[in-house]
Amino acid sequence: MAGRRSLVAAALGLAALLGGCSDARPPAPEVASPLPSMQANRSAAAKLAFTHDLTLGLPPDRVAPHFAAARNRCLSDTGLGCVLVSSSLEDGARPSGRPQAQIQVRLPHESVAPYVAFLTAPLPGEAAGDVVLRRQATRADDLTTPLEDGDRRLAQLTAYRARLDELAAKSDTRVEDLIRIAGELSKVQSQVEEGEARQRGLQRRVDTEIVSVFFHSDGARSGAFAPVEDAWSQAGQTFGASAGDALRFAVASLPWLPVAAIGLLLVRVLWRLRRRRRARIGRPLTEAQP
Structure with missing residues (x-):
């Protein structure tokens, strides 16, 4: 009887051991659903x-x-x-x-x-x-990186604002600290609003x-007199362009007027000297003739 009991106990222990081993096995791999992969691809798509x-x-x-x-x-x-x-x-x-x-x-x-x-x-x-x-x-234009950076920045600012609200809500906060916290909250709130507006603008560009x-x-005027009409319509522009060129030439020539005057004066003086020299050389020849 004792041997039979020990045999039964051993059998029960073995069954428990086998059951524990079977429960400890890793579950069979399940077939992946296409929906998560599609959502992942959609979330990873560029904006x-x-x-x-x-x-x-x-x-x-x-x-x-x-x-x-x-x-x-x-x-x-x-x-x-x-x-x-x-x-x-x-x-x-x-x-x-x-x-x-x-x-x-x-x-x-x-x-x-x-x-x-x-x-x-x-x-x-x-x-x-x-x-x-x-x-x-x-x-x-790929706006993926600007949008992601903006989201991270907004998350940081929002967490910082929440922390400031907690500090301001404490009963043992001094008045000086409350004033500083209020100023910092106003600054952070402005940054949050600017960031949200910027994100909305970027998202609007994506959407x-x-x-x-x-x-x-494809064509200007048509007909036999089309060239005449085009020339007449461009008469004002042509006149203005020509007048502008003439004025530009006149203005550009002003600095050269003194130089030209000096040059003309020198040429005139040289010409007079040359005529006098010729007159002096030719006068004895005429007097030597009978």
Whole structure:
């Protein structure tokens, strides 16, 4: 009986030992979910601020309508989320006779393609070839490092501000220390607000894109008298350029006038001396003749 009990105890001990060993084994590796990796890649992606530059070639009389359409679309279409940054229009009264316009807008990412498609499409009554995309360029500024540095700086300032609040809340703080703490809190609060404004500006650049469009006239005036019209339109500029050249020459010649006067005076004196010498040499010859 005692042997059987010892045998059972030994068996139970072995089972417990095997169970402990089985529990101590490392768990089997699980299949990684694609969601965390996607989130990691998304968080590690660069924060880029895109800027697009477009140059559109148009007939001279279509520059102003396209400029007005682009500006009105940005201002009136609330679904685009467009912000007009700048715009300018120069009509054909310029000396070159070529109207041109420029517009710059800020758009969300999803509104860039529809707006660009609207810009490059002909207006009602125009032919398909009236609007020509002459140039297109895209630039991306990496703002990842400035944003991360700004976040770290804000975290440090916020922690410092919290520490100052704790010191100011203590009952045993002296009045002199409270005054110093209040001044430091005001300084830190200003830095925090400036940092937050800077971060919002950088993040806005990342969340939106800048589109700059230059409307360029492909040709000046047309017709048989186009050269005459161009010459007449440039008459004022030509006259001004010529007058400027003449005035520039006159001003540049002023320092040389005394030098030229002295030179002329010397030439005149030498010429007189030469004539007198010739007169002296020729006088005896004439007197020696019978």
